[in-house]
Structure formats: C-alpha cells, structure tokens
Amino acid sequence: MTIVDTAKNRLFIASFTLGLASSIAIFTPHNNDYFKNISRVFLGLSIGGLIAGEYITSVAVTQAKTSKDKHESLLKEKDLELSSFEKKVTSLQSKLKQLQDKSNTLDKALSEALSILNNRTVELERCKTTNSELSNKLKTIGRFNTQEAYNIVRSTYTTAFKKLDGHIEALKRNYPEIQNKYEQLHIEIDSFKNRYVRKLEEYQQIESFNELLDIGMDIQEKVINGCIELRVKAQTILIRYLDSLLENAVSLEEYESSIQALESHVGVTVENLKLEHQANVRAIAQEWVIANNSHVERYQTSFDDVLQTAKYASEKLQERDIQINDLLTRLQELELPFLLPGEAEQANVSNSIANYYLSMGYRLDCLDWLQTDTGYKLLFSTSRNGQRFISSDMLNDKELALPEKLKELSNALNTPKFERSERGGHWYVDIQKWYPVKNKPIEKDISKLWITADKFEKTVQNWTRVRITGGSESGKSPTAENLAVAILKHRPGAAKLFNPQHDSVKNYWTLPVVGISHQDSEKGIAELAKLVDARSNGQESREQFELWVFDEIDSTMSHTKGKKSVIGGNVNFIIKQASHQNLGALFIGQNANVSEYPGMDRSDWNSAINLHIGTNCYDAITNSNLFTTEQQAKLKVIADKLTEYCEAKNDELGLEKTDPNAYRFAFVIEPNKKPYFMELPEFGKYTYTEITQINSESILSSEDGSKQPASSQQAAIKVPNTDYTVAAKMAASGYIGVTCPKCNIGVLGNPKKSRGVNYYPCNHCGKTTSENILKGNK
Numbered sequence: 001m002t003i004v005d006t007a008k009n010r011l012f013i014a015s016f017t018l019g020l021a022s023s024i025a026i027f028t029p030h031n032n033d034y035f036k037n038i039s040r041v042f043l044g045l046s047i048g049g050l051i052a053g054e055y056i057t058s059v060a061v062t063q064a065k066t067s068k069d070k071h072e073s074l075l076k077e078k079d080l081e082l083s084s085f086e087k088k089v090t091s092l093q094s095k096l097k098q099l100q101d102k103s104n105t106l107d108k109a110l111s112e113a114l115s116i117l118n119n120r121t122v123e124l125e126r127c128k129t130t131n132s133e134l135s136n137k138l139k140t141i142g143r144f145n146t147q148e149a150y151n152i153v154r155s156t157y158t159t160a161f162k163k164l165d166g167h168i169e170a171l172k173r174n175y176p177e178i179q180n181k182y183e184q185l186h187i188e189i190d191s192f193k194n195r196y197v198r199k200l201e202e203y204q205q206i207e208s209f210n211e212l213l214d215i216g217m218d219i220q221e222k223v224i225n226g227c228i229e230l231r232v233k234a235q236t237i238l239i240r241y242l243d244s245l246l247e248n249a250v251s252l253e254e255y256e257s258s259i260q261a262l263e264s265h266v267g268v269t270v271e272n273l274k275l276e277h278q279a280n281v282r283a284i285a286q287e288w289v290i291a292n293n294s295h296v297e298r299y300q301t302s303f304d305d306v307l308q309t310a311k312y313a314s315e316k317l318q319e320r321d322i323q324i325n326d327l328l329t330r331l332q333e334l335e336l337p338f339l340l341p342g343e344a345e346q347a348n349v350s351n352s353i354a355n356y357y358l359s360m361g362y363r364l365d366c367l368d369w370l371q372t373d374t375g376y377k378l379l380f381s382t383s384r385n386g387q388r389f390i391s392s393d394m395l396n397d398k399e400l401a402l403p404e405k406l407k408e409l410s411n412a413l414n415t416p417k418f419e420r421s422e423r424g425g426h427w428y429v430d431i432q433k434w435y436p437v438k439n440k441p442i443e444k445d446i447s448k449l450w451i452t453a454d455k456f457e458k459t460v461q462n463w464t465r466v467r468i469t470g471g472s473e474s475g476k477s478p479t480a481e482n483l484a485v486a487i488l489k490h491r492p493g494a495a496k497l498f499n500p501q502h503d504s505v506k507n508y509w510t511l512p513v514v515g516i517s518h519q520d521s522e523k524g525i526a527e528l529a530k531l532v533d534a535r536s537n538g539q540e541s542r543e544q545f546e547l548w549v550f551d552e553i554d555s556t557m558s559h560t561k562g563k564k565s566v567i568g569g570n571v572n573f574i575i576k577q578a579s580h581q582n583l584g585a586l587f588i589g590q591n592a593n594v595s596e597y598p599g600m601d602r603s604d605w606n607s608a609i610n611l612h613i614g615t616n617c618y619d620a621i622t623n624s625n626l627f628t629t630e631q632q633a634k635l636k637v638i639a640d641k642l643t644e645y646c647e648a649k650n651d652e653l654g655l656e657k658t659d660p661n662a663y664r665f666a667f668v669i670e671p672n673k674k675p676y677f678m679e680l681p682e683f684g685k686y687t688y689t690e691i692t693q694i695n696s697e698s699i700l701s702s703e704d705g706s707k708q709p710a711s712s713q714q715a716a717i718k719v720p721n722t723d724y725t726v727a728a729k730m731a732a733s734g735y736i737g738v739t740c741p742k743c744n745i746g747v748l749g750n751p752k753k754s755r756g757v758n759y760y761p762c763n764h765c766g767k768t769t770s771e772n773i774l775k776g777n778k
Contacts, residue, residue, distance in 0.1 A: 019043050019046035022039040022040070022042040078273060109242055110242045113242055124232075127224055149216050157196060157223050160223050160226075164230055167231050168189075188230065192230065200219070337358055337366065340366045340369070346369040346378065352409045353378070362394070363384050363385050365380060366378070367380060374435065376431055378431060380418075380428070381425075392419065403417050410431045412433065416430060416431055446641070446645050449642060450676070450677040453680065453681040456482070456681050460486050462490070463483070463609050465584065466483065466610075469590060470666075472590065475680070476551075476590075479666070483611075484686075484688075485686035495512055495549065496548050496549065497512060498520055498548070499513055500520070501552055510742070518555060519559075521553070522560055525574070535582070536581055542581055545584070549586045550585070551588045575604070609669070609670050610668070610669040612666060615643070617635075638677060650662050664679070684769070735760050735769075742762060743765040759771075
C-alpha cells in the first residue's frame with residue numbers, strides 16, 4: 001500500500017505541476033497561438049493523468065485486498081487442519097487406553113483358563129485314584145448279580161458323557177465366538193459314543209464272572225479316561241483361542257512407543273506448517289508488490305479493453321445465473337417421488353399414494369406393480385430418504401390413520417398396509433379388488449380317482465416283481481418298505497435288502513440289510529439271477545419265499561461303468577422268471593424311463609408291476625408304449641387333480657413333502673390290467689417287526705419218526721415285536737420320554753397327529769411310532 005500511495009502522490013504532483021505551468025502559459029498575454037495550444041494540450045494531459053492515476057490505484061487496492069483475503073482464508077484452513085490433527089492424537093490416546101484395558105481382560109481370562117485346566121488335571125488324577133480304589137474294592141466283593149454289573153458300567157458310561165456334554169456346552173455358551181471350532185470335536189465324541197455303545201451290547205452277553213469284572217473295569221476306565229481326554233481337548237481349543245487373541249494384541253510398550261513417535265511427528269509437522277506459513281506470507285507480500293508495480297506501469301492501458309472485459313464478464317455472469325436457475329428447477333423436480341407412467345388404475349393409485357406420503361414427509365418412489373389373484377401389488381422404494389430410517393410402523397401409523405387412507409386412495413376391499421420385502425429391499429402394498437375364487441377339491445370326488453390308502457395292503461399283497469420310481473425325497477424307500485412288509489404279511493418268507501445308502505442320515509429301513517454298497521447290489525442281482533435259474537432247474541427248493549429289495553438301482557448302474565449291460569440282462573431275466581420260482585424282487589430308482597437299463601426296452605418292464613411316485617407318473621405316461629394319445633391326456637388330467645389335492649391337503653395341515661404323514665400318490669401299471677392311481681400310506685405304516693418270518697430250516701417230525709420239510713404255513717414262527725414288547729412298559733397316560741422301540745437308544749418326544757392317530761418321533765433315529773403299535777394293536 002505504501003508503494004501505491006507513493007506512486008499516486010508522485011503522479012498527482014507531476015500532473016498538478018504540469019497543469020499549473022500550462023495554466024500560467026495559457027493566461028500569460030502573448031501573441032503566439034501555437035504556444036497557447038500546446039499549453040492547452042498539456043493541461044488536458046495533466047487532468048487525464050490525475051483521473052487515470054486515481055482509477056488504476058483504486059483497482060490495485062481492490063485486487064490487493066482480494067489477494068489478502070484469499071491468503072487469510074488459506075491460513076484459517078491450515079489452522080483447522082492443525083486442530084484436527086490434535087484431535088486425532090487425543091483419539092489415538094483414548095484407543096490406547098481401551099486396548100490396554102482389553103489386554104488386561106484377556107490376561108485375566110487366560111489365567112482363569114489355565115486355572116481351570118489345572119483343576120481338570122487334578123480332577124483327572126483324583127478320578128484315576130478313585131477308579132483304582134473302586135477296582136480294588138470290587139475285586140474283594142466276590143461274585144455279585146450280573147445285572148448290577150451291567151447297571152454299574154452303564155451308569156459310568158452315562159455319567160461320564162453327561163459331564164463331557166455339560167462341560168463342552170458351558171464352554172460354547174461362555175465363548176460363542178468359537179462354537180464352530182467344536183464341530184469336529186462333536187464328531188469325535190459321537191464316534192466314541194457309538195464305539196462304546198457296541199461294546200456295552202457285547203458286554204451284556206458275557207456270563208463269566210471273571211470276564212465280567214475284568215472287561216467291565218476296562219470299559220469303565222477307558223470311558224472315563226476317554227471323556228477326560230475329550231474335555232481336555234475342548235479346553236485346549238479354548239486356550240488356543242485365548243492365545244490367538246494375545247498374539248494379535250499389541251503390548252503396552254509398543255503402544256507407548258507409537259504414541260511417542262506420533263507426538264514427535266506432530267511436533268515436526270507443526271514446525272513445518274509454521275515455516276510454510278511464514279514462507280507463504282513472504283511470497284504473498286512479494287506477489288502483491290510485483291502486482292502493484294505492474295498495475296502502476298500499466299496505468300495508461302486502454303480503457304476500451306477494460307470496458308470490453310467488464311461486458312464479457314457481465315455476460316458470463318448472466319449465463320451462470322440462468323444455469324443456476326435451471327439446476328434449481330431440476331433439483332426441485334428430483335425432490336419429488338418417481339411416478340409410474342400411463343393411465344392404468346394401478347399407475348394412478350400408485351402415484352396417488354406416493355404424492356400423499358410426500359405430504360407426510362416420506363419420499364416413496366414408484367417401482368412397478370404386479371397382478372395377483374385378488375387384485376394387484378404395488379412396489380415402492382424408500383432409498384431416496386437420505387440417512388433417515390423408514391420402518392413399517394412409520395408407514396402404517398394407525399394414529400395418522402394411514403392404512404385407512406391407503407384404502408380410500410385405492411378403493412380396496414381390504415385395509416392395505418406396507419410390508420417389507422427383505423430379499424428385494426423394497427416395500428409393497430397388497431391391494432385387494434375382488435375376493436379369491438375357492439376351488440377346493442372335494443374328497444369324495446378324489447376318492448373316485450385313486451385307490452385309497454386303507455386298501456393298500458389288499459391291493460399289493462400278491463405283488464412279486466415291482467419297479468418303484470420317484471424323484472428325490474419323494475418317499476421311494478419308505479414306500480418300498482411298506483410294500484415289502486405288506487407282501488410278506490400275506491406270503492411268509494425272508495427279506496433281503498441291498499441298500500448302498502446304508503450310512504445315510506435318510507436311512508429309515510427296518511428290513512434286514514445284506515448289502516451296503518453298489519458292488520454288493522451288483523453281486524446281489526447276479527446271485528438272484530443264479531437262484532432263479534437254480535430253482536427253475538430243480539437244483540434249489542422253491543419252498544422258501546424270498547423277497548429281494550434293491551435300492552438306488554440307477555446309481556448302481558452308474559457306478560458299474562462297463563457292466564451295465566450284464567446287470568441289465570440279469571434284471572431282465574429276474575423280472576420274467578422270478579415269480580414262477582417263489583421269489584420276489586423290488587427295484588427302486590429315480591428314472592421312470594428305461595434308459596438306465598442297457599439291453600432292456602419298455603416292453604420288458606411290462607412283465608413287472610411299475611409304481612411311479614408323484615411327478616414321475618408324467619414321464620411314465622408319456623414314455624409308455626401301452627397308451628394312446630387320448631389315454632395319455634386323460635391320465636395326465638387325473639394326475640394333475642391328484643397333485644393339486646395332495647398339495648392342498650399338505651398346505652392345510654402344514655406338512656412338508658418329506659413328512660411321514662404327508663399325502664402322496666403313485667401311478668401303477670400292472671400287466672394285463674388297466675392303469676390306475678393309488679394313495680400311498682404314511683411312512684412307517686408297515687415295519688418289518690410286524691410280520692411273520694419263515695424258518696426255512698425248521699423240520700417237522702412225522703408219526704413214524706421220519707423228518708420232512710415243513711410247509712410254508714407250518715414253518716411260520718412268531719418273532720418278538722419290539723413295539724409290542726415295550727408297550728407293556730409304557731405309561732397308560734402317554735408315551736413321551738420312553739425308550740424308542742425302533743433303535744432302543746433314543747426317547748420318544750411330543751407326538752404329531754395325522755388322520756386321528758398320534759405318531760411319536762424318536763430324538764435319536766428320527767423314526768416315528770404310532771400309538772396303535774405302542775398299545776399293541778395292529
């Protein structure tokens with residue numbers, strides 16, 4: 001400013017001196033006109049110089065002030081950054097304190113865990129000492145009742161595993177972060193349990209007193225030691241978890257060192273900022289001096305350029321104002337909710353709801369609408385409400401009568417409410433415009449379309465060669481078991497099951513298992529074919545009826561690779577000849593076609609009874625060579641009605657398709673008979689424990705002392721039924737909490753009622769037992 005004022009003063013003095021001299025020259029009397037004209041020119045220049053100097057200095061002062069304000073703003077920003085940096089340092093110090101507290105907590109938890117481990121070790125030694133003392137005392141007692149020995153060993157087994165399970169559950173409850181780490185340990189515990197369940201069963205068969213003592217003590221010791229080792233493993237998992245937390249923690253010395261380094265860095269940064277600030281001030285002063293000198297040197301610049309620049313800047317300002325107004329208009333439009341185009345009722349109702357809620361302070365964007373059986377469903381989004389959380393209670397506020405307003409805006413039969421779609425992330429309103437059409441199937445009409453389940457046994461009792469197909473989880477195996485038991489009840493004999501899925505959690509078979517792999521099934525099919533051939537040649541007696549059951553036949557074909565044609569040939573031979581030799585065969589698979597049986601065509605299966613469960617009936621109807629196009633159409637119409645009926649009944653009762661009591665049907669094609677549909681009984685309706693088995697080795701003595709083979713009726717002997725045997729032990733008021741008669745391990749839980757009968761599920765094997773069986777009634 002000093003330089004500008006000095007320049008301004010010098011220009012004023014020079015202009016004033018020039019003007020004064022010119023005035024004197026003008027008013028001095030003389031006859032030289034040329035001299036007077038020159039004086040007038042200098043007088044004009046002096047006046048112009050005064051005006052130009054005043055204008056240029058005012059412009060320079062204005063720009064200098066602008067530059068000064070800019071740099072002062074920059075200095076304020078730097079001060080704010082410095083303040084923010086100081087706040088970060090304070091925050092880091094607070095976090096350091098929190099981490100120190102957490103480290104102390106972890107140290108305390110680790111100490112507690114080590115204390116628990118030491119206690120468990122002491123307990124282990126004490127248990128070993130107690131076990132040794134008990135062993136010595138037991139040996140001095142002498143011979144005692146074998147049942148008491150069994151009870152002692154069983155009690156030791158139960159108590160040890162209860163303590164083990166309780167310890168692990170306590171650890172999982174106290175440390176939920178590592179629950180998944182105990183899954184492998186649970187597998188090891190289950191394996192350990194199952195191993196000693198078998199050993200306990202073997203132990204109950206021992207009658208020698210010495211073996212009873214020695215083996216009983218050995219089982220007790222191994223069970224107790226094994227449970228303690230598993231508890232130690234569980235504790236080890238916890239200790240490793242706590243160690244990992246300590247490994248990830250940072251020591252106090254490291255945090256203090258980090259804070260000191262940070263404070264040092266902050267000090268250096270502050271000094272650098274101060275130096276940079278001083279350098280910026282000096283640079284600003286120099287730039288300001290240079291700029292003012294430049295303005296002073298250009299004070300004689302043409303005023304036309306200045307005016308043109310001002311006009312151009314004014315035009316640009318006007319254009320900017322127009323753009324700002326346009327952007328403000330567009331911003332106001334964006335504040336409005338998105339509406340649906342068109343004049344459809346759904347669009348108008350959706351737009352009316354959006355506009356009404358906008359007046360309530362909610363922005364609902366209209367997304368779409370969907371047609372329903374009773375009207376339509378409107379979809380909205382609340383994503384453009386900023387950080388504001390919108391809940392269903394806010395959109396359905398009863399105090400504001402919002403549901404009634406929705407009903408008024410949409411003219412709906414119901415009182416609509418907003419509901420959240422968690423998967424889609426949007427809101428929807430269900431508008432009911434008309435009442436649903438009820439078209440519930442009538443049971444008496446359905447009964448004309450199929451053979452009901454109460455006639456199942458009578459229908460299948462004479463079947464021998466059967467092919468069963470069904471999709472995944474359609475109930476093929478339970479249906480096959482019901483069928484096999486119903487056949488054997490009327491045709492006493494032996495059952496042989498080949499089940500490659502023997503170790504599956506879905507294994508609910510009760511038939512005797514003789515094969516547990518696909519290789520076993522392959523050998524079994526070959527063995528059955530040889531048996532059929534031997535009986536047809538008289539090399540084998542036909543007296544004994546045998547029912548062979550092959551599950552997962554499709555998978556067996558896939559696992560045999562190059563042997564498909566051989567197996568297919570054996571199957572073809574069996575289904576054509578087995579019934580003539582007093583033999584039965586059930587083949588169970590998923591595929592309703594015959595493509596999985598190389599060497600066989602559809603006509604070959606016409607010699608057997610084909611039972612197709614559920615949706616497999618459609619493939620069977622389409623691919624069969626027994627029906628005309630018109631017959632196929634009629635059969636599919638019946639299948640549609642039965643499918644609809646079963647789904648409606650299951651929905652009504654809340655039953656899944658895998659539920660034992662769910663409604664199911666099958667399509668049956670018998671040789672030389674019209675095809676028909678049948679209702680399938682619930683799973684477990686027939687079990688192998690209900691039937692009468694044939695003792696093929698029993699011999700009857702004649703009056704003359706000679707021995708002859710017994711007939712099939714004479715050789716029939718009753719096998720004790722576990723269901724009936726345990727029924728006598730059940731409480732008359734119910735069967736909850738009693739031992740499962742199917743597996744003899746689990747207990748029965750709360751029953752589920754189906755068709756008026758209670759079914760009690762087992763918490764171990766998962767099988768259900770009806771109250772009729774538990775009461776001893778068939």
